[in-house]
């Protein structure tokens with residue numbers, strides 16, 4: 001199924017968003033594996049195992065950063081997390097987002113709900129810039145989702161990925177969080193001291 005072919009359904013689904021727990025990771029892995037196998041949204045080529053996804057989830061927790069899941073009934077229908085954009089200390093106010101929605105629930109507002117919550121969380125704890133590194137310049141859904149949430153295209157990394165026998169671009173989008181760069185003595189994000 002092509003991401004680009006999914007249009008918003010007239011029936012948005014109401015989901016509950018909460019922090020992910022370890023028991024959610026098998027469902028998260030299943031969602032991610034789908035996109036790794038069949039799309040260029042991720043530049044990975046082999047789906048990581050549940051054990052590897054659990055290690056990645058734990059790493060986000062160790063950074064005191066949010067890893068969210070969207071729940072419908074008892075089912076994980078999407079997830080989103082923030083990770084450090086770069087590890088070097090000068091980047092400490094800058095965060096990168098990722099959002100993935102179960103293919104059965106595309107176009108039903110789950111991405112919007114997850115990204116809203118992620119932005120709110122990261123703003124509240126003191127981050128100032130959020131970056132999206134979008135896999136594939138033809139990823140209309142991700143470009144639309146991020147535009148909708150105040151991101152602007154700031155560049156593209158041409159042909160930085162080779163997957164499914166073709167060269168693929170990454171598009172960089174960015175938005176300010178909270179007071180952005182208006183202060184020359186910003187408070188550290190809540191998570192920063194503990195994270196390092």
Ligand SMILES: CC(C)(COP(=O)(O)OP(=O)(O)OC[C@H]1O[C@@H](n2cnc3c(N)ncnc32)[C@H](O)[C@@H]1OP(=O)(O)O)[C@@H](O)C(=O)NCCC(=O)NCCS
Pocket residue numbers: 003004005006007008035041097098099100101102105106107108109110111112113133134135139140141142144145148
């Ligand atoms: C990108 C993704 C998270 C969007 O999730 P979603 O739940 O389908 O999106 P929503 O239904 O909340 O829609 C979000 C916005 O994008 C728009 N949109 C969604 N799919 C679209 C598509 N295929 N083409 C154009 N616009 C689209 C919607 O109209 C909506 O805009 P609006 O609120 O102004 O109407 C989902 O397609 C996905 O998981 N893609 C694979 C992974 C990926 O690319 N993640 C993002 C990079 S980190």
